[in-house]
Amino acid sequence: MSGTVNELPRVAFFDFTSCEGCQLTVLDALQTHPELLKVVNIVEFREASSARSEDYQIAFIEGSCTRPGDEERLRKIRETAVYVIALGACAHLGGINAIRNRQPLLDVRQYVYGDKAEWYDTYPARAIDQVIQVDAVIPGCPIDRDEFVRVVTVLLQGRQPKLPDYPMCIECKLHENICVYERGQVCLGPITRAGCNAICPAYGYGCEGCRGLVSAPNMESFQEVLAQHGLSQAEIDEKLSLFLTNQTLLEKELVHG
Amino acid sequence: MERITIDPITRLEGHGKIDIFLNEEGDVANTYFQIPELRGFERFCVGRPVEEMPVLTNRICGVCPEAHHMAAAKAGDAVYGVEPTSAAKKLRELLYMGFYFTDHTTHFYALGGPDFVMGPDAPVAQRNILGVIHKVGLEIGGKVIQARKYGHTVVEMLGGRKVHPCTSIPGGVTKGLTEAERQEIEKMGRWGIEFAQFSLQLFSDLVMGNPYYVDLILGDIYTHKTHYMGMVDENNHVNFYDGKVSIVDPDGKRLGKYAPADYTDWIAEHVEPWTYLKFPYLKNVGWKGFTDGNDSGVYMATPLSRLNASDGMATPLAQERYEQFYDTLGGKPVHQRLATHWARLVELLYAAERLVELATDEEITSDKLHNVPTQTPTEGVGIVEAPRGTLTHHYWTDERGILTKVNLIVGTTNNYAPITMSIKKAAKSLIKKGTVVNEGLLNMVEMAFRAYDPCFGCATHSLPGQMPLQVTIRNNEGEVMDVLSQYVHPAFLCER
Numbered sequence: 001m002s003g004t005v006n007e008l009p010r011v012a013f014f015d016f017t018s019c020e021g022c023q024l025t026v027l028d029a030l031q032t033h034p035e036l037l038k039v040v041n042i043v044e045f046r047e048a049s050s051a052r053s054e055d056y057q058i059a060f061i062e063g064s065c066t067r068p069g070d071e072e073r074l075r076k077i078r079e080t081a082v083y084v085i086a087l088g089a090c091a092h093l094g095g096i097n098a099i100r101n102r103q104p105l106l107d108v109r110q111y112v113y114g115d116k117a118e119w120y121d122t123y124p125a126r127a128i129d130q131v132i133q134v135d136a137v138i139p140g141c142p143i144d145r146d147e148f149v150r151v152v153t154v155l156l157q158g159r160q161p162k163l164p165d166y167p168m169c170i171e172c173k174l175h176e177n178i179c180v181y182e183r184g185q186v187c188l189g190p191i192t193r194a195g196c197n198a199i200c201p202a203y204g205y206g207c208e209g210c211r212g213l214v215s216a217p218n219m220e221s222f223q224e225v226l227a228q229h230g231l232s233q234a235e236i237d238e239k240l241s242l243f244l245t246n247q248t249l250l251e252k253e254l255v256h257g
Numbered sequence: 258m259e260r261i262t263i264d265p266i267t268r269l270e271g272h273g274k275i276d277i278f279l280n281e282e283g284d285v286a287n288t289y290f291q292i293p294e295l296r297g298f299e300r301f302c303v304g305r306p307v308e309e310m311p312v313l314t315n316r317i318c319g320v321c322p323e324a325h326h327m328a329a330a331k332a333g334d335a336v337y338g339v340e341p342t343s344a345a346k347k348l349r350e351l352l353y354m355g356f357y358f359t360d361h362t363t364h365f366y367a368l369g370g371p372d373f374v375m376g377p378d379a380p381v382a383q384r385n386i387l388g389v390i391h392k393v394g395l396e397i398g399g400k401v402i403q404a405r406k407y408g409h410t411v412v413e414m415l416g417g418r419k420v421h422p423c424t425s426i427p428g429g430v431t432k433g434l435t436e437a438e439r440q441e442i443e444k445m446g447r448w449g450i451e452f453a454q455f456s457l458q459l460f461s462d463l464v465m466g467n468p469y470y471v472d473l474i475l476g477d478i479y480t481h482k483t484h485y486m487g488m489v490d491e492n493n494h495v496n497f498y499d500g501k502v503s504i505v506d507p508d509g510k511r512l513g514k515y516a517p518a519d520y521t522d523w524i525a526e527h528v529e530p531w532t533y534l535k536f537p538y539l540k541n542v543g544w545k546g547f548t549d550g551n552d553s554g555v556y557m558a559t560p561l562s563r564l565n566a567s568d569g570m571a572t573p574l575a576q577e578r579y580e581q582f583y584d585t586l587g588g589k590p591v592h593q594r595l596a597t598h599w600a601r602l603v604e605l606l607y608a609a610e611r612l613v614e615l616a617t618d619e620e621i622t623s624d625k626l627h628n629v630p631t632q633t634p635t636e637g638v639g640i641v642e643a644p645r646g647t648l649t650h651h652y653w654t655d656e657r658g659i660l661t662k663v664n665l666i667v668g669t670t671n672n673y674a675p676i677t678m679s680i681k682k683a684a685k686s687l688i689k690k691g692t693v694v695n696e697g698l699l700n701m702v703e704m705a706f707r708a709y710d711p712c713f714g715c716a717t718h719s720l721p722g723q724m725p726l727q728v729t730i731r732n733n734e735g736e737v738m739d740v741l742s743q744y745v746h747p748a749f750l751c752e753r
Contacts, residue, residue: 022319024420028409096316142420204431205431
């Protein structure tokens with residue numbers, strides 16, 4: 001695809017509650033793959049530019065929705081964009097922000113804001129698709145640079161991006177990693193969607209599940225595996241809650257503040 | 258009363274900003290610098306296993322996850338009473354030097370430096386890395402990208418990822434270094450030493466060679482005589498990864514050094530009603546308000562503070578630059594905040610030299626990576642020097658290692674009081690009766706806090722290095738009289 005800047009697909013990046021690590025990874029990708037800048041027209045990207053636009057076709061959203069006021073902004077993005085992509089674990093899952101969903105929110109607010117807690121309209125952290133329809137996801141905390149480039153490429157070819165739909169264990173086997181359970185650690189690999197090259201297990205650290213659940217994960221079998229390794233239900237829940245609070249624990253015990 | 262608001266577009270629930278209040282005469286009545294809190298991290302870490310903290314707290318910030326990763330791992334060591342293996346400590350420090358190298362490079366070339374290279378009054382469209390490249394030469398752009406990439410590569414090799422590394426755990430690390438990787442790091446480190454020397458020369462030529470900038474740096478607007486803090490090794494040389502925290506008074510006299518576990522003997526926190534962040538101060542000196550001098554407990558923790566609080570640098574080339582720094586600026590301590598940019602480059606050189614030292618250490622490819630914790634966990638403190646100041650993680654756990662309480666004093670928090678003072682002083686000196694508040698003037702106010710590189714990611718780390726600011730001027734009815742905007746030039750796309 002080529003053409004004048006005006007003919008290129010107009011792309012915007014938006015951020016909600018997050019650490020911005022995913023946008024920083026996008027900036028990294030634009031540096032290692034500068035040719036991307038020849039096939040899209042980035043019209044809004046706060047991390048790199050203060051230009052603003054209300055005319056875009058593709059919207060990338062980083063971060064969770066953590067305030068009622070965020071919802072309106074999200075709906076506006078949905079109305080404007082043809083294609084909405086959740087960028088990273090906060091947008092995809094609620095991510096780290098959702099840990100607090102298991103704690104009484106007034107408690108969290110008072111801890112942070114003291115007697116001014118009422119001033120801040122924080123509510124349980126939501127994934128973007130809990131508020132608006134999302135057309136595609138680039139998972140991970142942070143996102144994988146190569147996967148980002150791949151998804152964008154596929155999108156520009158007019159195809160629907162597909163993510164690997166098998167558990168992390170398969171990638172780990174392909175890499176011939178020693179199973180971290182063999183080292184006496186816990187790993188969410190058996191239920192987590194592959195696609196990051198199993199970085200954490202390859203570096204000797206159990207998978208945290210930042211890419212979300214694979215479709216139809218065998219949770220019962222997984223919980224048995226954890227139980228075999230001497231983990232209590234509370235410890236298993238703790239493990240799952242790092243990234244997967246909304247996906248695995250929400251119905252059980254979400255406390256609305 | 259007129260009110261000017263400098264409102265960096267924040268990522269953290271939208272309440273970090275500068276308010277400048279003018280009185281009826283048009284003079285500055287007061288300034289407030291409000292910093293957003295950490296998204297409740299201290300609270301929601303409670304109930305989680307302490308081993309998880311290195312990978313959880315790094316998610317506080319995508320700009321400096323390595324600092325939280327290290328402080329959390331060290332606090333984890335302390336909680337379990339386990340000493341990491343010697344090789345593990347070196348590997349952690351090596352990763353950390355890679356991080357420092359990238360971070361300091363970014364600050365100088367993309368954030369703080371453009372004010373000097375281009376001049377504080379230069380149009381905002383030029384006051385960025387692109388302007389620097391245009392003025393100094395195209396070649397420099399490639400070098401800056403290379404420098405950032407090299408630092409990141411070290412982090413990625415040892416930490417798994419450039420953003421949010423995952424390999425430091427209580428008792429050591431999970432990943433070692435192969436001989437091939439070691440050689441690559443050594444090569445990058447040697448290039449890094451050259452790059453740091455080049456950067457110092459650039460500073461010397463462009464900034465110290467220009468009488469206007471020398472006056473600006475040495476002038477009163479950006480000067481505060483406060484206490485200084487920084488971590489030092491057993492020889493009182495600057496150390497980013499380990500050691501004791503040294504405190505010196507405004508005359509440069511060392512008041513003492515504390516081990517991480519003793520930080521509460523030295524630091525207390527003051528609360529103001531208009532902001533949710535606390536102001537740390539030196540407990541033994543006491544809180545005397547937003548004022549400098551020997552009787553005020555206000556301290557600073559930045560690259561300049563680290564140099565002031567130490568007796569020198571642990572590597573030879575950085576030591577030469579350290580001496581040159583104090584010889585040129587009139588001896589220790591240096592109180593001029595804008596000299597922080599120079600101090601940062603001295604540290605850049607140290608980071609590169611230390612990187613090579615570690616990469617050539619015969620133990621660095623050892624496979625003795627981890628000592629398994631055997632004691633019952635209780636309580637522990639971990640301290641590292643984040644690029645923006647001393648970073649303290651303090652954890653309390655039950656006997657299973659589940660956190661019962663967490664206290665974090667992040668780099669920027671240390672500097673909250675001095676930043677507030679600097680903004681006020683700059684605003685008062687620059688905005689006077691009848692002054693038209695324009696972009697250049699606001700930049701001079703911004704420069705007051707850009708020197709501290711506050712990790713306010715949204716603000717100073719909004720690449721390519723300028724802060725998206727919107728300044729709203731209101732009359733005393735609260736009506737908007739004027740809106741001034743500083744727009745960032747969409748260009749230099751940094752690596753993260």
